[in-house]
Amino acid sequence: MADFEPRIIAFLCNWCTYTGADLAGTSRLQYPPNIRVIRLMCSGALDPVYVAKALLEGADGVLIGGCHPGDCHYQSGNYKARRRVAIMNEILEQMGLEKDRVWLRWISASEGQYFADTVTEMVEAIREMGPNPAKELWAI
Amino acid sequence: MTVTARLEIKSSATETVAGLLRKMIEANMVDALLVPQRLPSGDNVVQSLVRDPDKFNSIDPFAPVMPVTASKLAGKVTKVGAAGRVGLVLRPCELRGFVELVKLQQASTENVITIGIDCLGTYEMTDYAQLVAEGADPTAEAVAAAAKGRVAPHEGYEFRAACQMCEYPAPGLGGGHRPDITIGLVGAEGELLIEARDDLAGTLGLTPANAPAGRAAALEKLVSERTAERDRRFDEFRAQVKGLDGLLDYFSTCIRCHNCMIACPICYCPECIFRTPTFDHTSAQYFNWAERKGAIRLPTDTLIFHLTRLNHMSTSCVGCGMCSSACPNDIPVATAFRAVAQKTQAIYDYVAGRSLKEDVPLATFREDELTALGERPE
Numbered sequence A: 001m002a003d004f005e006p007r008i009i010a011f012l013c014n015w016c017t018y019t020g021a022d023l024a025g026t027s028r029l030q031y032p033p034n035i036r037v038i039r040l041m042c043s044g045a046l047d048p049v050y051v052a053k054a055l056l057e058g059a060d061g062v063l064i065g066g067c068h069p070g071d072c073h074y075q076s077g078n079y080k081a082r083r084r085v086a087i088m089n090e091i092l093e094q095m096g097l098e099k100d101r102v103w104l105r106w107i108s109a110s111e112g113q114y115f116a117d118t119v120t121e122m123v124e125a126i127r128e129m130g131p132n133p134a135k136e137l138w139a140i
Numbered sequence B: 001m002t003v004t005a006r007l008e009i010k011s012s013a014t015e016t017v018a019g020l021l022r023k024m025i026e027a028n029m030v031d032a033l034l035v036p037q038r039l040p041s042g043d044n045v046v047q048s049l050v051r052d053p054d055k056f057n058s059i060d061p062f063a064p065v066m067p068v069t070a071s072k073l074a075g076k077v078t079k080v081g082a083a084g085r086v087g088l089v090l091r092p093c094e095l096r097g098f099v100e101l102v103k104l105q106q107a108s109t110e111n112v113i114t115i116g117i118d119c120l121g122t123y124e125m126t127d128y129a130q131l132v133a134e135g136a137d138p139t140a141e142a143v144a145a146a147a148k149g150r151v152a153p154h155e156g157y158e159f160r161a162a163c164q165m166c167e168y169p170a171p172g173l174g175g176g177h178r179p180d181i182t183i184g185l186v187g188a189e190g191e192l193l194i195e196a197r198d199d200l201a202g203t204l205g206l207t208p209a210n211a212p213a214g215r216a217a218a219l220e221k222l223v224s225e226r227t228a229e230r231d232r233r234f235d236e237f238r239a240q241v242k243g244l245d246g247l248l249d250y251f252s253t254c255i256r257c258h259n260c261m262i263a264c265p266i267c268y269c270p271e272c273i274f275r276t277p278t279f280d281h282t283s284a285q286y287f288n289w290a291e292r293k294g295a296i297r298l299p300t301d302t303l304i305f306h307l308t309r310l311n312h313m314s315t316s317c318v319g320c321g322m323c324s325s326a327c328p329n330d331i332p333v334a335t336a337f338r339a340v341a342q343k344t345q346a347i348y349d350y351v352a353g354r355s356l357k358e359d360v361p362l363a364t365f366r367e368d369e370l371t372a373l374g375e376r377p378e
Helices: A017-026 A048-057 A077-094 A112-129 B013-026 B070-078 B092-103 B125-133 B138-147 B198-204 B215-240 B244-250 B259-263 B283-293 B302-316 B322-326 B333-347
Strands: A008-013 A035-040 A061-066 A102-106 B002-008 B032-038 B045-050 B086-090 B112-117 B181-184 B191-197
Touching: A008 A017, A008 A048, A008 A112, A017 A035, A017 A061, A017 A112, A048 A061, A048 A077, A048 B302, A061 A077, A061 A112, A077 A102, A077 B302, A077 B333, A102 A112, B002 B013, B002 B198, B013 B032, B013 B086, B013 B112, B013 B138, B013 B191, B013 B198, B032 B070, B045 B070, B070 B086, B070 B092, B086 B092, B092 B112, B125 B138, B191 B198, B215 B244, B215 B333, B259 B302, B259 B322, B302 B333, B322 B333
Parallel strands: A008 A035, A008 A061, A061 A102, B032 B086, B086 B112, B112 B181
Antiparallel strands: B002 B191, B032 B045, B181 B191
């Protein structure tokens, strides 16, 4: 589907993924400008309501970035996030929403390139999926 | 260790149970009992906390109606430890809800004796009231049918949808948590089956006996019928909600009154996000949304409410169906939530209400699970 620029909301954990994104920036790595970053202290601070809100408002994709399992700055926040995302994915699927628009990726502070690659990958995948039909939905 | 016994029903099952409960107070096993009582109007049965043995005259534990789930009330009475020793008379969904609430630290087993009873199905409150107004005796009908192994509604009436698809008509089925005392009617051929912890059995003066021969088969048949109905309703729901439009249609009459949340035993959070100003939007917000989408439904956040509630409580949903009964617009919330809960609980091999020893999925984690989630696919 050409001519459609996906708009992706990215919830990034402060200690790993947000810092990795910073590194991508300071390294002057080029990647698509389609993400809107929201910094959280930890991926475990992400309540599924934020993801649901983003999707129903019409965001074409939601990226959740956190530390690799075992490396969480707060020990276990990302493990909890992982459980919650698994539950949320199941709910999105059961309720007829497109769960493939929601990506969970562990990206560390040193993985600037991986961050850039992930965003590039995600923008292309979402572009393939087309715009989120919830954009038109006023009766949510 | 449990003792199995049978009690002869002299005048009525209700009176026989009343006698047993009275004995529990007189023998100083408990200071109070949480038990359903018939109101003087006769058209409703409410839970009560009874201390005076003389106030057992109007109890009606087998009444086929459940205005409020006793799991929630048991939570209120036992939270942080009960103020006295209390016996909780609970039908299976109430017992399972109580188990979840204990794990969520909203109820306690300290100083508690759980008395699980067979559930003979429940009507919506308005149907129950109408039956009584027509001169029927719903409890007597239900008890008589159960003795023969049948759990079925009055001619021309239906049980609540949640009951029609409930696979737990008796306490402890499916390897679930067993109460301290079980009182069984289904398939007991006109007697009461009692299963009690042996220390309690002694005090109650129960003589050991075999379980009634027909009970296991009657329960198995009932569970199998209910499971088939459950699967039928789940399939119907899943077919209906196959996209955003289907989802919207399902909740088209939702007015965000939050009654489902208020009735739900698992939704205990005083600080629920939906009780905070998070959703008290400013006028500018409404105008922005209306500008972006051309129009915006008011009140906003209808689907967010249900999606969030699912995310927060589906892993502990016991399928009591209070949500559907509470909905002023008859939205089949329980069917939707149970269908989703079946899947979210399955991710962790968890069954809500099954065991006090299993951690609630949202309160625990394992390092070696869901290992592919969050990793770049190969």
